Ligand SMILES: Nc1ncnc2c1ncn2[C@@H]1O[C@H](COP(=O)(O)OP(=O)(O)OP(=O)(O)O)[C@@H](O)[C@H]1O
């Protein structure tokens with residue numbers, strides 16, 4: 001990675017200042033001083049920024065980057081200086097601010113670089129999904145969205161999606177005494193992944209290393225993880241031959257938007273590989289928790305059987321990318337250390353996830369739901385490109401999108417008392433010539449939660465599945481937060497802006513369209529599920545506002561905690577699905 005170009009740096013800096021003011025305002029970390037007609041003043045030590053902000057339907061302000069001016073007309077301050085001043089004034093402690101500055105700097109460096117490498121948004125429509133994901137700019141809500149703590153400049157050139165670089169995975173063989181494999185037949189899964197020829201080579205290497213090729217476990221390792229965690233921390237097992245290095249696999253992988261889940265570039269119909277990558281990115285270290293890894297196939301089969309046996313879910317065409325196999329190696333010392341930080345118990349393992357391609361019918365294409373929020377540096381939007389391709393009026397396109405996304409999620413929640421986190425990176429949208437048709441959900445195992453209320457639909461949960469979900473059995477009004485904050489806030493909040501500002505659909509209409517899809521669903525199922533509409537109450541006037549930025553900045557900081565963080569709420573948001581909703 002080279003030094004940033006000044007022009008792109010200044011633009012990225014301006015956009016990041018606007019984003020941090022917007023999102024800190026949304027999360028009530030700062031009180032934005034905006035007049036009724038949108039004039040913004042931000043007093044900072046040594047300088048005052050002025051600009052303009054637009055009131056959004058859910059009552060928050062979007063600060064417009066191009067409007068920002070420093071007092072006296074000089075250059076804007078650095079985003080890190082604005083960030084530091086605001087956070088310090090809001091009471092964040094110095095060690096957290098210092099760490100956050102480094103995450104923000106890493107984000108800015110990548111943002112500036114992406115301005116120079118971006119391609120027109122319309123071009124994303126015909127790319128392989130993983131290649132389209134490489135064009136996106138990251139989490140829309142988290143300010144330091146490409147922090148990637150642990151990566152150096154060389155890593156940034158090699159491993160994140162936007163590097164557009166092939167990643168080769170190292171394969172290890174592990175003695176069954178130290179490794180567990182679950183789900184589909186492990187050796188068949190590995191053979192499918194690498195091909196028969198390479199698999200025979202791996203078996204021979206394992207044997208040379210002293211393992212029985214018929215009983216040992218084979219696992220792929222991300223090269224960064226190998227160099228920074230596995231070689232140093234699993235050295236005793238490597239030295240004694242409980243772990244045997246087999247060398248790089250033949251395939252060229254590309255990272256998906258989640259950075260640690262990989263697609264085989266030459267054969268995207270092979271299973272995706274979700275791997276531990278112990279960098280801190282956005283909210284957590286991206287390891288693989290052992291219990292969830294081992295529970296994944298069981299959770300997948302429960303949810304898959306729900307989908308395949310439910311006539312309505314079949315009708316919606318919902319696709320679940322099942323996590324059908326997994327392996328996990330516990331660290332011999334960390335796994336027995338009371339209070340050990342969670343990052344040390346999630347180091348070595350893999351999950352095999354079904355790819356989307358085999359599910360697609362003729363003429364269908366799938367793309368990350370996050371892509372709908374993408375705008376290129378010239379202002380072209382991917383959503384706009386799909387609307388144009390569809391030939392539909394933009395308002396009708398919005399209706400089709402809600403009709404594809406909402407009903408399956410509503411049904412999983414209302415009927416099965418279950419929810420996962422349907423944020424943009426965890427979902428894909430399937431379209432036919434640009435017309436949204438159905439929803440794909442992945443990563444449902446990591447975030448799957450069920451309601452604590454007793455409902456007959458949970459009778460089929462096996463003890464193992466119940467045990468895996470023990471920590472996430474939530475009352476109905478808490479469970480709904482996944483849908484509200486994951487989809488409505490983390491995706492639709494931004495999509496509504498794009499349609500209002502660039503595609504001529506007022507925000508009020510965007511949300512009214514979502515409400516009418518909810519109403520139609522409820523009409524259809526009122527006879528059967530009316531009590532669930534109350535249990536999960538998606539129509540309350542407001543709902544709790546989860547605060548993703550606050551989590552790091554004011555709650556967890558950079559403490560190396562034993563538990564993964566849980567995002568908490570501050571204040572509430574007007575609920576756009578409520579019949580009493582009035583756009584601000
Ligand atoms: N638009 C987006 N919305 C949400 N997350 C995004 C977005 N763009 C990039 N990301 C990144 O994707 C990851 C989302 O985290 P999440 O826990 O859902 O996925 P994961 O478990 O790491 O991987 P996978 O989704 O493949 O199972 C984070 O690293 C986040 O920074």
Ligand SMILES: [Mg+2]
Pocket residue numbers: 258425426443
């Ligand atoms: Mg995810």
